[in-house]
Amino acid sequence: MYERHLIASLDTTPLRPALREILTHPARLDELISDMGVPQGCLVGNTTAELVPHDSEATQVVTRSYRRFTDILTDALRRAQAAGEVTGTARPEAQAQLLLYVVQGLSLVSRAGLDRTAALAAIDTAIDALRA
Known part of the structure; x- marks a missing residue:
């Protein structure tokens, strides 16, 4: 389900605003607080932090997900490079990484707590670096 949502979100023009929306999701964790009042984070990210590399099955799942x-x-x-929307000076694989x-x-x-303003500024900097 997440993959379908991600693909649909990125199948838009222009791409950079869609990327910003995807990247701001972790920065909006304050809006997604659990009942206990604690951000739960990303399942794959939490699995990476807690189980990888000690659990080979978890490592495989995380590797596939990433x-x-x-x-x-x-x-x-x-596609965005071909359309001239994002810079062509970097390989799209490196940009995605x-x-x-x-x-x-x-x-x-x-x-651990997040300065929302700083997080959004960092995201904007990453997105601006893609500008053609």
């Missing part, structure tokens, strides 16, 4: 995320983003970025690191880093940091 690969699928970057594959989906790579396809969207490749950077965005994975941004979203997972924000998800992890948000568990």
Whole structure:
């Protein structure tokens, strides 16, 4: 279900606003607080932090999830490069990997508290770096 939502979200023009929406999800964890009042973070990110590399099955699941995320983003970025919307000076695979690191880093940091303004500024900086 998440993959279908991600693909549908990225199948828009222009791409950068859609990417911003996806990346701001971890920065909005204050809006997604659990009943206990504690941000739960991302399931895949939490699994990475807590189980990888001690659990080979968890490692495989996380690796597949991250690969699928970057594959989906790579396809969207490749289309946006062809349309001249994002810079062509970097490989779309590298751009997608950077965005994975941004979203997972924000998800992890948000568990300890997050300066929402700083997080949004960092996301905007990452998105602006894609500008053609």
